[in-house]
Amino acid sequence: MTELKFDAQGLIPCVVQDFYTNEVLTVAYMNKESLEATLATKKMTFYSRSRQELWRKGETSGNTQELVELLADCDQDSLVAKVIKAGPACHTGSESCFTKAVFKSADQQNFSVEDLYKLVLDRKENPQEKSYTSYLFAKGNEKILKKIGEEATEVVIGAMKESKEETTYEIADLIYHLLVLMAYNKITPAEILAELSKRQVVDKKVKQETLQ
Known part of the structure; x- marks a missing residue:
């Protein structure tokens, strides 16, 4: 915790990834308080920049995310959280927030x-x-x-x-x-x-x- 680098607003970005499939589910922000709450409860808790308050994923929807692993990058200024999710990650009902294709190579096709x-x-x-x-x-x-x-x-x-x-x-x-x-x-x-x-x-x- 002491080695992590939070920005001027006291925030650090966190990429949330499905533990089983490695699918990127969402990107959210955490402050020290939300990070401490996440580590204490093993339930993903973030900081809402628009509401300026903590919010626990799934608190109202029931679509919680259980923390399995938390990684920091080499610069210690961003995080990756691997989670086990209960229900869709996106508020739209999609399993992931990343559904809008911007580019996809015709030469390389992913399959799983x-x-x-x-x-x-x-x-x-x-x-x-x-x-x-x-x-x-x-x-x-x-x-x-x-x-x-x-x-x-x-x-x-x-x-x-x-x-x-x-x-x-x-x-x-x-x-x-x-x-x-x-x-x-x-x-x-x-x-x-x-x-x-x-x-x-x-x-x-x-x-x-x-x-x-």
């Missing part, structure tokens, strides 16, 4: 499981007549589960053949159908990562106890 999940979820909420994904949602849980069983079997067959190409292809099919199942049951990738993270912590604890 999160992006695919969002596309799958859109096919659920906005069905399209010729969409296979929308077709699966229309058929329901039983059809989705049947496809997962089929794809899992094909992964096993590909692996038994020791064919990297075939196994890769079938794993991609399986992951896609798992994402459909997740969207159908309102399970997010972040919740899966959170569950895996818990297991990693337990595994480390077991290893430590074994070494002792």
Whole structure:
């Protein structure tokens, strides 16, 4: 705290990032009081420049942000907070405040499981007549589960053949159908990562106890 450099108004910018996906959620300002409150409660608390008062994220909306990690840059004059969010980060209802595209290279395309999940979820909420994904949602849980069983079997067959190409292809099919199942049951990738993270912590604890 003593090494951080606040500006003339006693503020320091803080970039808030999703702990699981690394998506940038918002940029806000903190003063010493709001930073102390954040560290004490592990709930993101900022300083409103327009209202000139502290505000805890989600105090009225319920969309809180739990602090996991706080980093300062090399000059100690800006922060990055990695958080676990409960609900959208933006007051508009968007998951992130950064949704307006200014520039995007046609040569480099980003792709993630999160992006695919969002596309799958859109096919659920906005069905399209010729969409296979929308077709699966229309058929329901039983059809989705049947496809997962089929794809899992094909992964096993590909692996038994020791064919990297075939196994890769079938794993991609399986992951896609798992994402459909997740969207159908309102399970997010972040919740899966959170569950895996818990297991990693337990595994480390077991290893430590074994070494002792």
